[in-house]
Amino acid sequence: MTHHDTRKDWRTRSADTAARKEAAAPLFAKGKEVLAKDTVALLEAVIRAGDIVNIEGNNQKQADFLAECLNQADKSKIHDLHMVQSAVPLKSHLDLFENGIAKKLDFAFGGPQAGRVAEFIGNGKIQLGAIHTYLELFGRYFLDLTPRVSLVCAYKADRKGNLYTGFNTEDTPVIVEATKFKDGIVIAQVNEIVDELPRVDIPGDWVDAVIESPKPFFIEPLFTRDPANITDNQILLAMMCLKGIYGEYGVTSMNHGIGFLTSAIELILPTYGAELGLKGKICTHMIINPHPTMIPAIEEGWVEAIHCFGGELGMEDYVASRPDIFFIGPDGTLRSNRAFAQTAGHYAADMFIGGTLQIDKYGNSSTATAGRVAGFGGAPNMGCDPKGRRHPSGAWLKCGEELPSLDTLTGSVPRGKRLVVQGVETFGEGRKPVFVDELDAWKLAKNANLDIPPVMIYGDDLTHIVTEEGIAYLSRCKDMETRMAAIRAVAGFTDIGLTAKPEETKALREAGIVKTPSDLGIDPSRATRDLLAAKNMRDLVTWSGGLYNPPARFRNW
């Protein structure tokens, strides 16, 4: 048998990379440093039409200078790029499509540009690949969406290309690894080029060029919630969550989504949580960003470990001063890592709790609205039952044992279930009902030509809904009819809620499938801001012993 090797060359990619780097060679000032004024020329030298390109940007730090420079590139040279990136929250990310430089988009989170994403998909300026979760997109970087060129960002670099990403390491390692180990090109914008780095987060031989940007990269304090804005109603929901879910199941590991409800929960741990005797029994291991509202609970000794997706502005010194709790480098500063935190949030944690804009009558939920392609970032990975999970824990087993239909799926073999909790008021902003007959995601799918409506959390993954009316224990529902009845029972005065039948709700309460505040032994008149361990930003600073340094816009004293 003869071996026919029709391909003469197995190194076309590295040869192509070498040619591109050769074209860029005259632009290097010293070592791997390229001056900011030569950035556009550098991009034109190393990027080719049709390339798969990543611009580092997630919901926190942004390679904003490189995104702006790419927009200035000569369109006759660089066009039809296929952008693969976590998020497109900057105007410049969408300008690439407006300007004809980019054509196709695969992403996870739209953020403030969600309206333009929908518009551009509608008018053909964006060819949408798919909306992913972070982990799903990271996975595809190593499969069929490997970047040819990645534009990343770091705090500091040296001239050998070593990067210090520090507190906000976030997505950088996963992007660089996928790109560089498939012969791609990595360009980093940094706030400062120095001789000596505090520590090396990305080794220099994985980086092709470093540029000191004219101003520091943009970063958003996305996870800061001012306790002054927490309402009594959010405190009522938080009390129900602690007593009816955290305490009931003994949930020790979890992710808290962004929002005032989870902030309220964090701030009543040292008060109401302590009163319930839950210290040491819940919330010991958390996958969250360094939420300022966690400071009182950390200080009171509730938490053993926190791993972070990213940093949070102002929390640097506090986190660095609590190395028993956070993941700190040899240099003494936090290293966040979105890919690992998402992995932990997906597989290792027992619970996800967050909010949403809409829940349909079946329990599917979405933050998608008719005119905005926002994406869901990491929520679906944590807000789902990870089918690959094999390690048991108390909360996971208890939730699994409750499933009346488990035996129809696995026979006599026991299996646990992740707790996935949505905490919502029945009416949201502008008195928009949260409980709806059909999700707006269906309208969006039609408007933006999507194959499927973008659902954040599917009904079969959702185990609990908490509203001011009470808790619906969906994990205890034997069929869709019971599940829909439980949802109606906590849907308040929304049209869905008004279809609840009193005798049906009574039966659900007797079966422990629905629990009102009084069923839980909670007096709503106790739900006041007096329960908050910190009532404002100043209190958080005091709790931190002056280590928390809130961004200027949160300094209201």
Place this chain on the structure above:
Amino acid sequence: MALHTLELTLEPAAAAGPVKAPTHIGVTGSSDLEVLIQPEALDGKVAVKLVTPVTGFDPLWERVLRKFIDETSLSDTRIEINDNNATPAVVLLRLHQAFTAANAA
């Protein structure tokens, strides 16, 4: 912005009497409301005067207030509400807080 006023007279299914003392709860801050609740002989009824910047939600207000009256069996009481875009959940919570405080007074 023009304010919308809604006046309702509700009758409890089973009258349990008025609140003990006049009480004021809450502030008319964003997404919140203030409630003034006081005993007044009204032939067993409850009179509600509501001022809100939002229009188009009268039936919803009536359902929320109806639920509150049913849950408390309140009678012979006057309630004034000054609303600033509170959700029904907040409305009910404040009403219950006012009810508890008025009877504790």
